[in-house]
Amino acid sequence: MISEAVLPKGLDHASFTRAVAEYRAIVGEEHVIVDLERLVPYTKIMIPEDEGLHQASGAIAPDGVEQIRQILAVSTKYKIPLWTVSTGRNFGYGSAGPATPGQMILDLRRMNRIISVDPELCTILVEPGVTYRQLQDHLDANNYDMWLNFPSPGPIVGPVGNTLDRGVGYNRYGENMSHFCGMEVMLADGSLIQTGMGGVPGSKAWQCYRWGFGPWIDGLFTQSNLGIVTKMGFWLMPKPPAFRPIGIGLPTPQAAGKALDIMRRLRMNMVIENMVLGETTYPIAMKVKRSDIYQGEGAIPLHVLEEVRKKLGVPRFSAALTLYGTSEQLDVNEKIIRDAFAGLGEVNVFDPKGALEHVFRNQIGLPNLDEFGVYNFRGGGGSAWFALVLPLSGAEFVKSMDICRPIFEEFGFDYMGGLMVGPLARHAEHVMDLLFDRSDPEEMKRAYACFDKLLSVNVAAGYAPYRVNTAFMNKTAEAYGPAQRDLNRRLKNALDPHGILAPGKSGIFN
Ligand SMILES: Cc1cc2nc3c(=O)[nH]c(=O)nc-3n(C[C@H](O)[C@H](O)[C@H](O)COP(=O)(O)OP(=O)(O)OC[C@H]3O[C@@H](n4cnc5c(N)ncnc54)[C@H](O)[C@@H]3O)c2cc1C
Known part of the structure; x- marks a missing residue:
């Protein structure tokens, strides 16, 4: 069932149905949800606003960057916005619900590979769907002496989503922004970039040196809607004696x-x-x-x-x-x-x-x-x-x-x-x-x-x-002044001219 009330803005029922069929051809029938009952985990919110104001049109769960690229092409064709979540448990900040109604949730939970672990340098590279529980199990299974810096809902959330919303953990590393190292990001036009040292072919130091060369751009992809982060590196705390x-x-x-x-x-x-x-x-x-x-x-x-x-x-x-x-x-x-x-x-x-x-x-x-x-x-x-x-x-x-x-x-x-x-x-x-x-x-x-x-x-x-939660993103963006808002809008127009990625995140629109 597809409810008229949650159609993406400006799209009629027939066009949305066609778009859904195209999404399904990319990720498989079962990984595109438009049935309101099955959407409940994505629409249940804790913040003081009506669920209707944050109602998604559906959810789509890709299994890799190539699928994301194809989803972006369909979304651009039909002008369907995508609200990206990694483990989607941003409780008290809007949970998995979008800032504005009528977006498709791009749920990256299936992309949950632990790509590499370096037990000497205590670095990891993971996909967005990896949870702290999964990482802990992996460390335990391999007798790696490293500790994770997780937020309070640790077991059920993950380092990528938490860090991209600038979350905090509790061991000596605290703020997660201060010890991530290197991202892979897909832009709205489907181009894929590796930040920091990651752009160097065969880079040996992607997870070791955060700043790379030239302007440091990683911050642009946190609390923002300028890209979809598909991999992220982190430093882990060595287990103390x-x-x-x-x-x-x-x-x-x-x-x-x-x-x-x-x-x-x-x-x-x-x-x-x-x-x-x-x-x-x-x-x-x-x-x-x-x-x-x-x-x-x-x-x-x-x-x-x-x-x-x-x-x-x-x-x-x-x-x-x-x-x-x-x-x-x-x-x-x-x-x-x-x-x-x-x-x-x-x-x-x-x-x-x-x-x-x-x-x-x-x-x-x-x-x-x-x-x-x-x-x-x-x-x-x-x-x-x-x-x-x-x-x-x-x-x-x-x-x-x-x-x-x-x-x-x-x-x-x-x-x-x-x-x-x-x-x-x-x-x-x-x-x-x-x-x-x-x-x-x-x-x-x-x-x-x-x-x-x-x-x-x-x-x-x-x-x-x-x-801040999705109900107050606009007002909070206002508080940071018109010059920052204007710059964010200009960046948004340059990188995502059709407004496909998470309109309204942090109060940023085209
Ligand atoms: C009891 C309780 C205690 C809590 N304690 C803490 C705490 O100690 N510290 C803390 O930080 N939080 C805390 N939280 C809030 C929240 O639950 C966590 O921050 C949680 O880690 C966020 O959810 P997530 O990791 O599933 O991220 P997600 O919901 O997946 O992502 C968060 C946001 O980041 C963006 N995003 C996610 N993935 C991507 C991507 N791949 N590309 C681009 N953008 C993306 C999206 O805007 C998304 O809405 C707490 C919540 C509760 C209920």
Whole structure:
């Protein structure tokens, strides 16, 4: 069945049916889905907007670059846009759904070959459909001593999609953009390029040196709609001889701010290599139901949360970091950390369990789905990440909480935020999960308005998200100013004049 409501813009039913037949001739009948029921995995979203606004016309799953080239030719002929996903689990940012309705999902899950692994240089080259679970199994089967840097939904998502949306992991490599190396990209006209050293015939250093020669173009293919990435290289972390998780409990926002300033200095000097710090409401929400701790109106009051924390024995804020190295190195670095925190009376250092146990598992290379527990807290399947970039300072973090928390409360939602510290500690991402009930239309509206206000108030104060869900891509692109938007449009017109690739991604249109 093909629903009229989801036909690509400007295409009649008969033309779409012909296009579908041509797609099927390329990839096989079963790999083109237009039946609304079978499309559900591609249309189920968590963000606060109606599914109809992100309804795909269908999904098509190629098995290689030659098939993609032929799909592009059909799409160009019929002017059918393609929304590319790798493993398609961009939960809280729009899942697999397109930014605008009427696009075909180009699902690269079948392209899931691990092309090469170099256990000496700790590099890999993979196709987009490869998941972290698959990679972990491959490392285990071959006794490779390397760790993966996965995001919280680790087992079921993959490095290509996560990195192309500039996602973050938790071991010493953190931000995935900072350790990928080399891409293969197909442009809208079917030409195929290898970035970095990859253009050199028989290149021996494609996965070793990221910058190649001349302008560095890889960034153009992240959070964008200028190409389809078909291969990507990554550096993996060598398994350390020893590691030591360290948790730090902090009683107040001010103590958390002071701790952050100490951590920045330690991170800049490479005593510590990773850190997550956040209010413990989020980890508590992974374990309890909201209705069990609060039945009143509006956001959960702070005193109620305080009682819950006391009962569970967790501090108001918690930081999690893991030291890596030899045991001698760990001893030295642990002492430096202890000394650095010695003057802070209210700081309770070293609670390796604490509230952030799930973060420790991520920091030591054990893919898990623990964090999904958070969706039982409020129920209703709604989630939108508000991922704000801050300069890394304690005062900025405290100020950011003072800006954002009242906005959550104004709309009756609970503030659940934490900081991910960026490479070499110049910035942090203040990531907040807006949880709401998607089955309640009034709550959906409120969640949309809450997100909208978080965005506009922060932009007015000089802050912006680094990544955003498909409902807010236009508004976020506006926040970055007309000059960037204009340049993006000019690039789009030059590389994809017919607007075939993911119109609306990051607010970019022809
Ligand atoms: C409980 C929970 C915790 C989370 N924690 C984290 C976290 O710690 N860190 C984090 O980063 N995220 C986190 N997320 C968000 C998200 O689920 C992950 O980022 C996930 O890795 C993204 O989905 P994916 O890997 O399947 O990417 P995809 O959905 O495949 O891709 C993401 C986007 O990248 C683009 N893209 C993908 N493939 C291509 C391609 N081949 N060519 C061109 N463009 C492409 C598309 O725009 C696509 O929409 C979390 C989500 C949940 C629900």
